[in-house]
Amino acid sequence: MIELQHTTKTHDESRQGEALDMLPTGKSTGRKLYIESYGCQMNFSDSEIVASILLDNGFETTKDYKEADVVFINTCSIRENAEQRVRNRLKEFESAKAKNPGLVVGVLGCMAERLKSKFLEEEKLVDVVVGPDAYRDLPNLIDKVDDGNKAVNVLLSREETYADISPVRLNSNGISAFISIMRGCDNMCSFCVVPFTRGRERSRDCHSVVKEAQDLFNAGYREVTLLGQNVDSYKYSVAEGETPGQVVNFAQLLAMVAEVSPELRVRFSTSHPKDITDEVLHTMSRYENICNYIHLPVQSGSSRVLELMNRTYDREWYMDRVNAIRRIIPTCGISTDVITGFCTETEEEHQETLSMMDYVKYDFAYMFAYSERPGTLAAKRYEDDVPEEVKKRRLTEVVNKQQEHSLYRLQNFVGKVHKVLIEGFSKRSDQDYCGRNDQNTMVVFPIDERFKPGQYVHVLAERCTSATLIGRIVE
Incomplete structure (x- = not known):
């Protein structure tokens, strides 16, 4: 399940992950992949597996869907409004497809498996529908679309774990x-x-x-x-x-x-x-x-x-x-x-x-x-x-x-010292660092030039908001 740091949030349906620019690990095809993820942490992890498979097949990744040759949405079916967000997002891709008729648009993940071929019937924009256990088949499915066909693989597996695939870390902070x-x-x-x-x-x-x-x-x-x-x-x-x-x-x-x-x-x-x-x-x-x-x-x-x-x-x-x-x-x-x-x-x-x-x-x-x-x-x-x-x-x-x-x-x-792994700058100020304590609570504290993201520090919590501890680094 997604771990959000605000008590009034539900699963992270609104969050979307975009691939970072990376070079292909196989022979380059010159084609670019854009992938966007919704829902649980498992979906975001799966997107990293998808990116790895396609990079091995010569794709590069991009943060801008308008310059992509292949656009994937990794979907969630846990709530109705999660599905509606995906449908709305697909409509936003229509203009990109109009400008680039060769653009391949695919739906991955739980929503793809649940709705199967309905996507191809109802959403004329969608070319590929792939379930969570069929990502290894993506290069073959993209080839089918290139030949003018629609492509579906939503077969579930009792063995697939993708254990041999080294995920490409998308939108990673490196920590x-x-x-x-x-x-x-x-x-x-x-x-x-x-x-x-x-x-x-x-x-x-x-x-x-x-x-x-x-x-x-x-x-x-x-x-x-x-x-x-x-x-x-x-x-x-x-x-x-x-x-x-x-x-x-x-x-x-x-x-x-x-x-x-x-x-x-x-x-x-x-x-x-x-x-x-x-x-x-x-x-x-x-x-x-x-x-x-x-x-x-x-x-x-x-x-x-x-x-x-x-x-x-x-x-x-x-x-x-x-x-x-x-x-x-x-x-x-x-x-x-x-x-x-x-x-x-x-x-x-x-x-x-x-x-x-x-x-x-x-x-x-x-x-x-x-x-x-x-x-x-x-x-x-x-x-x-x-x-x-x-x-x-x-x-x-x-x-x-x-x-x-x-x-x-x-x-x-408040009033206690917490061991914090520095994750990066605070969202609200580039004068502050942020990171989580042992209990997964977000902690914000002024930058100390002796320490950088990826290092552990001890922070004295001096006060709190409704969702965050605020303090300072101590020895």
Whole structure:
């Protein structure tokens, strides 16, 4: 799930990633690729894989779609307005296609897989539709379009992990990077389209994950985020080495990556409440460079609603996991996802969600009014019967509650010294640096010429806004 640093934001549907200018790694074709990403961190990671595949086939990348020969949108289907943004963006590409009839326009990712050939029928602009497991086929599909055909490949795979592909880091600050450790999802949450758009769960070779982390560290990166729809269910059977047949779980993989270097900060996302184990928590507490931050989606505070959502845990189980986090890692930051107005949710059940928020006091959260997605179990089984005005009112109450808790957490950080990895200049001032502390909170502080982005500093938090700590570097 996307990690935004403002409690009132939802998944990062509005964010869009544009490829940096890079030279091709294969024989140049003289053609330029522009790729734009929406949705979760996995989509942004996938775009880096796509760029790598096409650079190996002679493409260059560009930040300006008007000078591109191939334009891709990597899409998200998690909410209706995410899909609408993509449709609106496609219309903006029409003028570019009118000026350059040879322009290839493609839709990648979850929305492509879900809507399949409808894109080719409804959106005359679209030439290529490619699902998340078919990116290796892109050069072939582009060739088909060059021959005057439309091209579709949305086949899902039980094996594809792209483990052998070294991603091209798009829009990178050269300090932080994503590493995909698994693909797909076996959890059939009734509101979610991911199992249908990304296929069954499969874990990547642990050795390839560690190698990618080592390569990133050697290239100057100082933070990696391990990505998966449910990282806690990571499980890889080792086929070679001293212990063939050994199964590596997520706690063990986490330790392997942390041991690349104590100077490499390690984060991960997303955890599932039914799967996160004490072993993972003890591993986090054992390594100073594994950040004390967990994204633990609750979705609802009501056991009955959780059962309808097919989350496979209840209110008490979730609270037990929170208690374990607080016991084993007392300083751990916790964020969450909340859905308001799910099918048949009563006012009393909404209050249970608010009371859960009071119990945990999340550092930040991604909050949504329920949006029915076609093809999901909820769409097939349940009536979307909570009125929109009720959903929105409940969402407002959840957002207001979270703003209180975020401020509470930030105020508790004031007066304390935080280890911060400098990411770059603050968005508001080129006189200030910014970076995140161990709990994933943004920290802003005046530039000290002794330190540069990519270095760690200790910052005394002197005050806070509603979403940011403000302080100064101390020895």
